[in-house]
Amino acid sequence: MSETGPFLSIEGLNVHFGRRRGKRQIIRSAGLGVDAGEIVGLIGESGSGKSTIARAVLGLVRASGGSIRVGGEEVTTFSRSRWRDFWRRGVVQYVFQDPLRSLDADLVIADSIAEPLRIRGGLARAEIDEAVRRFAATVRLDESLLSRHPGELSGGQRQRAAIARALTTRPRLIILDEPVSALDAASRVQVLASLTGLRTAGVGLLYISHDLGSVAGITDRTVVLYQGSVVEHGPTAELVNEPRHPYTRLLVGSAPTLSGTSLDRLERHRLRAELGLDAPSDRPG
Numbered sequence: 001m002s003e004t005g006p007f008l009s010i011e012g013l014n015v016h017f018g019r020r021r022g023k024r025q026i027i028r029s030a031g032l033g034v035d036a037g038e039i040v041g042l043i044g045e046s047g048s049g050k051s052t053i054a055r056a057v058l059g060l061v062r063a064s065g066g067s068i069r070v071g072g073e074e075v076t077t078f079s080r081s082r083w084r085d086f087w088r089r090g091v092v093q094y095v096f097q098d099p100l101r102s103l104d105a106d107l108v109i110a111d112s113i114a115e116p117l118r119i120r121g122g123l124a125r126a127e128i129d130e131a132v133r134r135f136a137a138t139v140r141l142d143e144s145l146l147s148r149h150p151g152e153l154s155g156g157q158r159q160r161a162a163i164a165r166a167l168t169t170r171p172r173l174i175i176l177d178e179p180v181s182a183l184d185a186a187s188r189v190q191v192l193a194s195l196t197g198l199r200t201a202g203v204g205l206l207y208i209s210h211d212l213g214s215v216a217g218i219t220d221r222t223v224v225l226y227q228g229s230v231v232e233h234g235p236t237a238e239l240v241n242e243p244r245h246p247y248t249r250l251l252v253g254s255a256p257t258l259s260g261t262s263l264d265r266l267e268r269h270r271l272r273a274e275l276g277l278d279a280p281s282d283r284p285g
């Protein structure tokens, strides 16, 4: 296995869903890379295909074309048993959009975080407890929450617990699929703050969000996905200061924290028209 280029490297990825006449192309020749210790934002509106790309990296949906390399290994040609081995090793962790999918509703948070360590075996009870406390601290999850069940946590706390659980396998890449509605601004800030420590640990992070404004502060690079295609990518600061694609301009312009001013109504209308997004009732008067 030779590891050259970024740890995660996706090139020309295509994903189709459905069969025959119902077949739809969801991902169109998409490419992106995430290096060790790098935080990359994957930004796009609902339905643009963000989770589909993440699921393709994990082998949960099949690529119909293109290449996905993880640590130099081409994963798109993996057999079932290679995938099972890949999942068991936990080199890449996916924190689901709905953290309740990563956490067992019947287990207290400490036991959910400990589960991957228990499955792997070889650690004494006291060592596991100590690891749980350490990973909870990494994501700034208060120790008092460890004895609660997932249903007794806020959305942001749940997601941090899911990240702590993901960290236990010492992954080299974490894909974090941000819940669109479950996180309020304050919880999002806490989740983001909990992640910056990963950078120094050399863990790569692909942070999926629909909101460029909320993640621009921590991402090194940003990839903008629009209708299944990567329309723009680059260092986040460059992309924010000089957005080129109309969709990116709309994203930046819709986040006053980034652009300083909001897009005026006419400019917004012009960009939406350029993207073919306009409803007739949306014409400026």
Ligand SMILES: Nc1ncnc2c1ncn2[C@@H]1O[C@H](COP(=O)(O)OP(=O)(O)OP(=O)(O)O)[C@@H](O)[C@H]1O
Binding pocket: 017, 018, 026, 044, 045, 046, 047, 048, 049, 050, 051, 052, 053, 097, 180, 210
């Ligand atoms: N298993 C599937 N079978 C058929 N279509 C699917 C499947 N999964 C996703 N899709 C479709 O693919 C498109 C992209 O979905 P995806 O979940 O990747 O979007 P997303 O960018 O993650 O959106 P959101 O921000 O709402 O989570 C959508 O039109 C969705 O309906």
Ligand SMILES: [Mg+2]
Binding pocket: 050, 051, 052, 097, 177
């Ligand atoms: Mg999604």
